[in-house]
Amino acid sequence: xxxxxxxxxxxxxxxxxxxxxxxxxxxxxxxxxxxxxxxxxxxxxxxxxxxxxxxxxxxxxxxxxxxxxxxxxxxxxxxxxxxxxxxxxxxxxxxxxxxxxxxxxxxxxxxxxxxxxxxxxxxxxxxxxxxxxxxxxxxxxxxxxxxxxxxxxxxxxxxxxxxxxxxxxxxxxxxxxxxxxxxxxxxxxxxxxxxxxxxxxxxxxxxxxxxxxxx
Amino acid sequence: xxxxxxxxxxxxxxxxxxxxxxxxxxxxxxxxxxxxxxxxxxxxxxxxxxxxxxxxxxxxxxxxxxxxxxxxxxxxxxxxxxxxxxxxxxxxxxxxxxxxxxxxxxxxxxxxxxxxxxxxxxxxxxxxxxxxxxxxxxxxxxxxxxxxxxxxxxxxxxxxxxxxxxxxxxxxxxxxxxxxxxxxxxxxxxxxxxxxxxxxxxxxxxxxxxxxxxx
Numbered sequence: 546x547x548x549x550x551x552x553x554x555x556x557x558x559x560x561x562x563x564x565x566x567x568x569x570x571x572x573x574x575x576x577x578x579x580x581x582x583x584x585x586x587x588x589x590x591x592x593x594x595x596x597x598x599x600x601x602x603x604x605x606x607x608x609x610x611x612x613x614x615x616x617x618x619x620x621x622x623x624x625x626x627x628x629x630x631x632x633x634x635x636x637x638x639x640x641x642x643x644x645x646x647x648x649x650x651x652x653x654x655x656x657x658x659x660x661x662x663x664x665x666x667x668x669x670x671x672x673x674x675x676x677x678x679x680x681x682x683x684x685x686x687x688x689x690x691x692x693x694x695x696x697x698x699x700x701x702x703x704x705x706x707x708x709x710x711x712x713x714x715x716x717x718x719x720x721x722x723x724x725x726x727x728x729x730x731x732x733x734x735x736x737x738x739x740x741x742x743x744x745x746x747x748x749x750x751x752x753x754x755x756x757x758x759x760x
Numbered sequence: 761x762x763x764x765x766x767x768x769x770x771x772x773x774x775x776x777x778x779x780x781x782x783x784x785x786x787x788x789x790x791x792x793x794x795x796x797x798x799x800x801x802x803x804x805x806x807x808x809x810x811x812x813x814x815x816x817x818x819x820x821x822x823x824x825x826x827x828x829x830x831x832x833x834x835x836x837x838x839x840x841x842x843x844x845x846x847x848x849x850x851x852x853x854x855x856x857x858x859x860x861x862x863x864x865x866x867x868x869x870x871x872x873x874x875x876x877x878x879x880x881x882x883x884x885x886x887x888x889x890x891x892x893x894x895x896x897x898x899x900x901x902x903x904x905x906x907x908x909x910x911x912x913x914x915x916x917x918x919x920x921x922x923x924x925x926x927x928x929x930x931x932x933x934x935x936x937x938x939x940x941x942x943x944x945x946x947x948x949x950x951x952x953x954x955x956x957x958x959x960x961x962x963x964x965x966x967x968x969x970x971x972x973x974x975x
Contacts, residue, residue, distance in 0.1 A: 583798045584881050584910060585902025612882065614908050635912055637852065637882040664909070665882050666799050667827065667852040686901035686924070687800025693829050694879070695799060697850055709901070715930055 559672055562641035566648065566675025570658065576758040577658040579639075579674045581698055582682035583691075584664030587708040589617045590741040591682065591750075592659055596624045598751040603758055604654060608647045609661040610639040617661065627651055638662060638669040656758045666691070670698035677757070678703035683727075685709045685718045692726040699730045704737065706750060711740040774887055777856035781863065781890025785873065791973040792873040794854075794889045796913055797897035798906075799879030802923040804832045805956040806897065806965075807874055811839045813966040818973055819869060823862045824876040825854040832876065842866055853877060853884040871973045881906070885913035892972070893918035898942070900924045900933045907941040914945045919952065921965060926955040 570577045580588050589609070596605060607628040609617040618630030629647040631639060639662050648658070660676060662669040670679070681702040683691060686709055692699045699705065705727050707720055720738060727734055735753065739746035785792045795803050804824070811820060822843040824832040833845035844862040846854060854877050863873070875891060877884040885894070894917040898906060901924055907914045914920065920942050922935055935953060942949055950968065954961035 583800065583879070583902075584906055585798060585899070611909050613911055614905070616905055616909065635882075637880075663882070664798070664906075665852075665880060667850075667878070667880050668883065684800070684901065686899065686927070687798075690829070690831055691799050691879075694826050694831065696828055712901070712927065712930055715927055 556671075559641045562645055563673035563675040566641060566645055567677075570675060570677065573653060575655055575658055576754070576760075577660065577674075577676045578754070579660045579662060579669075579676035579679045580682060581662045581666070581669045581679060581702070582664060583666045583684070583687060586664070586682045586684040586687065587741055588661050588664070588682055589620055591706065591708060591739065591747075592621055592661060593624065594741050594744065594747045595659075595751050595754065596621075596626055598747050599657075599755065603656040603755060605657045605659060606651050606655045607659045607661065608644060608651075610643070610663045612636070612663060633663060636663070637665050637667075638672050639674060640672050641674050644674045657754060666695045666698055670701050680704040680706060682706045682708050683723060685713055685716055685720065685723070687718075689718055689722040689726060692723065692730050696730045699727050699734070702731065703733070703735060704753070705734045707736065707738045709740060710738050710745060711742040771886075774856045777860055778888035778890040781856060781860055782892075785890060785892065788868060790870055790873050791969070791975075792875065792889075792891045793969070794875045794877060794884075794891035794894045795897060796877045796881070796884045796894060796917070797879060798881045798899070798902060801879070801897045801899040801902065802956055803876050803879070803897055804835055806921065806923060806954065806962075807836055807876060808839065809956050809959065809962045810874075810966050810969065811836075811841055813962050814872075814970065818871040818970060820872045820874060821866050821870045822874045822876065823859060823866075825858070825878045827851070827878060848878060851878070852880050853887050854889060855887050856889050859889045872969060881910045881913055885916050895919040895921060897921045897923050898938060900928055900931055900935065900938070902933075904933055904937040904941060907938065907945050911945045914942050914949070917946070918948070918950060919968070920949045922951065922953045924955060925953050925960060926957045
């Protein structure tokens, strides 16, 4: 019983801070997205592709979370955008308090804030970070059935990006089945198919981000 | 502070039950392995390949964990081995109590108990299930740097299986760098390279399991 109480208190505290962040993002007209996926599904590569595709039409900042290393911040920083690396030291998801600390160290004159969560398809889905939209990335290499096995993250997301479609000829995965399974969990998902190798689908995803930033 | 206390109590309870399971497995001469990976790295496919490769030389049972669905138990059950599906209803890892319940519903006359954890490279690594060895699966599609970003699971494992090596010609990943990174975190890892498409490396992994069952 004590566990439930403590968890509820932690979530209440998280939701309070997330609410404050959401209010600030709205007031400043900043579109914030929380990108969630398994390890190695291509979150960082997608961000590396989205930023040049935006062609400097939007001011972007990135907050990136990892258990260890600042590899991702180095990769994204090389594109010339402001980036903060959160190293969670083993914790399995970002929370609103960590994001607030990172956000407060950034210049706030931005249109788009990209938050790259820890690579984990389970725990990040339960933690509101003040984002306007959660984006779940699903690599074709992970098979067809993940939306059914890990429904919460697909249910809580606004967008599904099916990534690494260049590998489809070498896999048993079917994009149609991934989409069918994802839509059975959440019929409101906007779905994009992307490849960071061929560049396919990146412009469509970037357009979606731009449209939401200009709303 | 209360969170730390509760977590410690939970871990103490988990470790107590895991210790009881380990004692029982030793007494019954059962080799138990705890397989951990990201979602879609090929845990179930590897088990589907290991069981026929054992050629009925060992009696095997499987406990498989998922947030939702009994897909994995159905796939493994089709091979004719006893299997129990644990559906965690959203929980991000197996714990010793869940495994004990599953184990107590199985026939105990086995040589090898395979526990397939929830697909998550973070949380399962901290929970002892009474296993003799943790086996971490790393798909080549996840890139080279995961051992550095998710060090705990690589540090706590006895074996690293680098899976989906058939896809290497289409990826930027390097098996040499994955191995170098993994060994920098844990120099004692036994490493196998496998493909469930070509069958490469499956017999070597199976031999390792057989040798440990006969110890």
